[in-house]
Amino acid sequence: MDLKIAVLPGDGIGPEISEQGVAVMNAVCEKFGHHASYQYALCGAEAIDKVGDPFPEETFKVCMDADAVLFSAVGDPKFDNDPTAKVRPEQGLLAMRKKLGLFANIRPVETFDCLIHKSPLKDELVRGADFICIRELTGGMYFGEKYQDDDKAYDTNAYTRPEIERILRVAYEYAMRRRKHLTVVDKANVLASSRLWRQVAKEMAPQYPEVETDYMFVDNAAMRMIQDPRFFDVMVTENTFGDILTDEGSCITGSMGLLPSASTGEHTPVFEPIHGSWPQAKGQNIANPLAQILSVAMLFEYFDLKDEGALIRKAVNASLDANVRTPEIQVEGGERYGTTEVGQWIVDYIKKA
Amino acid sequence: MDLKIAVLPGDGIGPEISEQGVAVMNAVCEKFGHHASYQYALCGAEAIDKVGDPFPEETFKVCMDADAVLFSAVGDPKFDNDPTAKVRPEQGLLAMRKKLGLFANIRPVETFDCLIHKSPLKDELVRGADFICIRELTGGMYFGEKYQDDDKAYDTNAYTRPEIERILRVAYEYAMRRRKHLTVVDKANVLASSRLWRQVAKEMAPQYPEVETDYMFVDNAAMRMIQDPRFFDVMVTENTFGDILTDEGSCITGSMGLLPSASTGEHTPVFEPIHGSWPQAKGQNIANPLAQILSVAMLFEYFDLKDEGALIRKAVNASLDANVRTPEIQVEGGERYGTTEVGQWIVDYIKKA
Numbered sequence: 001m002d003l004k005i006a007v008l009p010g011d012g013i014g015p016e017i018s019e020q021g022v023a024v025m026n027a028v029c030e031k032f033g034h035h036a037s038y039q040y041a042l043c044g045a046e047a048i049d050k051v052g053d054p055f056p057e058e059t060f061k062v063c064m065d066a067d068a069v070l071f072s073a074v075g076d077p078k079f080d081n082d083p084t085a086k087v088r089p090e091q092g093l094l095a096m097r098k099k100l101g102l103f104a105n106i107r108p109v110e111t112f113d114c115l116i117h118k119s120p121l122k123d124e125l126v127r128g129a130d131f132i133c134i135r136e137l138t139g140g141m142y143f144g145e146k147y148q149d150d151d152k153a154y155d156t157n158a159y160t161r162p163e164i165e166r167i168l169r170v171a172y173e174y175a176m177r178r179r180k181h182l183t184v185v186d187k188a189n190v191l192a193s194s195r196l197w198r199q200v201a202k203e204m205a206p207q208y209p210e211v212e213t214d215y216m217f218v219d220n221a222a223m224r225m226i227q228d229p230r231f232f233d234v235m236v237t238e239n240t241f242g243d244i245l246t247d248e249g250s251c252i253t254g255s256m257g258l259l260p261s262a263s264t265g266e267h268t269p270v271f272e273p274i275h276g277s278w279p280q281a282k283g284q285n286i287a288n289p290l291a292q293i294l295s296v297a298m299l300f301e302y303f304d305l306k307d308e309g310a311l312i313r314k315a316v317n318a319s320l321d322a323n324v325r326t327p328e329i330q331v332e333g334g335e336r337y338g339t340t341e342v343g344q345w346i347v348d349y350i351k352k353a
Numbered sequence: 354m355d356l357k358i359a360v361l362p363g364d365g366i367g368p369e370i371s372e373q374g375v376a377v378m379n380a381v382c383e384k385f386g387h388h389a390s391y392q393y394a395l396c397g398a399e400a401i402d403k404v405g406d407p408f409p410e411e412t413f414k415v416c417m418d419a420d421a422v423l424f425s426a427v428g429d430p431k432f433d434n435d436p437t438a439k440v441r442p443e444q445g446l447l448a449m450r451k452k453l454g455l456f457a458n459i460r461p462v463e464t465f466d467c468l469i470h471k472s473p474l475k476d477e478l479v480r481g482a483d484f485i486c487i488r489e490l491t492g493g494m495y496f497g498e499k500y501q502d503d504d505k506a507y508d509t510n511a512y513t514r515p516e517i518e519r520i521l522r523v524a525y526e527y528a529m530r531r532r533k534h535l536t537v538v539d540k541a542n543v544l545a546s547s548r549l550w551r552q553v554a555k556e557m558a559p560q561y562p563e564v565e566t567d568y569m570f571v572d573n574a575a576m577r578m579i580q581d582p583r584f585f586d587v588m589v590t591e592n593t594f595g596d597i598l599t600d601e602g603s604c605i606t607g608s609m610g611l612l613p614s615a616s617t618g619e620h621t622p623v624f625e626p627i628h629g630s631w632p633q634a635k636g637q638n639i640a641n642p643l644a645q646i647l648s649v650a651m652l653f654e655y656f657d658l659k660d661e662g663a664l665i666r667k668a669v670n671a672s673l674d675a676n677v678r679t680p681e682i683q684v685e686g687g688e689r690y691g692t693t694e695v696g697q698w699i700v701d702y703i704k705k706a
């Protein structure tokens with residue numbers, strides 16, 4: 001297969017982990033007889049500095065022209081502390097989502113046995129937890145009408161039926177390929193938008209008779225995720241609730257630095273780690289490249305290249321078992337491996353496989 | 354002191370725990386030479402059944418006429434499963450909040466050493482956690498303009514400067530009486546309403562130079578609460594975020610059945626357990642009355658009757674230490690105590706104190 005990849009390294013540790021993602025992608029392509037070509041493009045703080053726009057038109061074109069986007073991370077503290085800054089790196093992220101029509105954000109929450117001791121939850125609760133959070137990514141308060149002056153402000157949480165239908169469709173399809181249990185999270189006892197979500201879900205559920213659908217209020221979901229994370233298989237929710245719940249979900253396993261995500265929709269899909277740009281670590285060769293590398297696995301799987309994805313996952317697990325780990329997850333007394341060494345070990349493993 | 358109390362027992366286990374709350378209140382009043390008089394009023398499902406309104410005008414009057422409301426719980430599953438139901442018990446709750454102007458919901462998150470093993474979090478993370486969540490309760494999407502038809506729906510998340518100022522004021526006052534650390538939770542990188550919250554907070558912070566104020570995005574707060582709950586002292590946030598975060602907070606300590614809350618504002622303050630009406634347990638004498646009893650402690654403390662509150666807390670801790678506990682928190686092989694027995698034990702303790 002020929003794959004045209006747009007590479008958006010972004011800020012902070014982005015370029016370092018991006019490099020390892022590309023190296024792993026190349027190794028897999030070589031192994032399986034695929035061919036990948038790469039187009040690099042600016043985004044985030046770097047793009048603001050260079051061209052004054054966190055998601056420049058040129059970057060958008062490169063993305064539209066590609067089969068997939070390999071994204072790393074954006075964000076720079078200099079913008080957080082500058083109240084006069086008119087453009088911020090995060091706006092690039094939002095622009096990318098909107099312009100590429102990335103309405104479905106897919107975040108697997110997985111445990112890694114060797115890292116489970118890092119979980120804030122008790123071992124017996126979290127061991128074996130394995131679910132997918134699906135967050136609607138281009139609607140709701142993020143993109144609804146807004147107003148702000150010195151005395152009042154508002155945001156609008158708006159959804160249309162087609163917006164709800166298409167994300168529920170994605171969720172049902174994931175549920176069908178997994179344990180056939182879908183939890184629709186909303187606040188239908190208070191919000192009109194949630195009542196429409198629930199209505200659409202209730203209409204759609206009979207089309208998936210094999211899937212057990214349940215409905216849960218968001219406050220309850222925030223508790224359940226901690227008290228009984230194994231309850232969930234696939235969870236779907238609107239943009240703002242999804243922002244909160246996916247982050248909560250990502251920290252319960254102790255493997256936050258290892259979790260990838262996919263955002264798919266109308267145009268080119270984007271694959272990225274869930275962690276941020278960690279500016280303090282930039283250039284130090286200490287950032288964990290595994291979330292980025294696993295986002296390459298998700299990329300292959302998106303194109304139905306299952307063996308390719310599986311090999312990457314196998315290599316990642318092998319690296320963990322061999323204690324080839326970056327400092328934040330290294331065992332006591334373990335050897336020091338940097339970003340590049342972990343990446344190289346995985347590339348070698350794939351070559352030898 | 355003379356106290357006029359409106360008692361709203363509500364649904365499910367509400368009446369049973371209400372009875373124990375009143376008994377404890379009487380014991381404390383007797384001990385300290387206060388006098389409490391009680392006016393009972395309908396709310397929730399019971400009020401719908403009897404007068405067709407979950408927060409009847411008569412109940413509102415009783416509340417307005419009282420110094421404090423002792424509330425128990427509302428909710429009945431028959432309404433959840435009836436899509437044709439036009440009025441629901443929860444609407445009574447929302448009406449009560451709005452009509453009494455209860456803009457500040459105060460939820461202490463406390464650990465009890467003897468229950469910490471029930472926490473889903475690791476002992477070493479959660480032990481000693483002790484913070485207060487302050488949730489704005491009469492604004493935001495709960496009460497903003499709404500619309501819904503078959504094809505689209507929206508809610509409006511609106512806040513005015515005075516609404517934000519008064520809740521931040523409450524939060525700063527709690528922070529001043531505690532460890533002087535306030536965390537303002539918002540989503541100012543995306544929402545206009547959050548940007549106004551942050552602006553108002555930044556303007557108010559210099560008036561409390563002793564308090565360390567920090568600003569945290571809601572997604573980050575949802576993680577931090579699990580990863581490092583001891584970080585927090587006082588947290589303040591808007592209505593919808595507060596709904597999610599207070600519930601998350603309430604389950605991290607393993608003592609959910611023990612946590613009380615206060616809602617204060619323009620008119621009569623309301624004191625209630627954070628747990629629900631647990632309809633399945635109704636009439637079985639198994640519900641834990643401690644959250645209701647501790648809400649009586651919060652009631653006394655609200656009127657600056659600190660010793661009264663402290664004695665209730667001491668009695669509750671003594672009951673736990675003596676294993677006088679309802680079934681869900683009883684130690685293995687421990688004796689069986691019902692709702693009334695636990696309440697009676699605490700009343701006796703207070704009398705003998």
Ligand SMILES: CC(C)[C@H](C(=O)O)[C@@H](O)C(=O)O
Binds near residue numbers: 090093094243543572
């Ligand atoms: C940076 C921010 C705008 C973004 C969001 O809220 O969507 C982030 O938190 C995320 O979850 O990807």
Ligand SMILES: CC(C)[C@H](C(=O)O)[C@@H](O)C(=O)O
Binds near residue numbers: 189219446
């Ligand atoms: C029952 C519901 C309307 C209510 C809310 O969302 O405020 C409840 O969840 C709460 O937190 O008190």
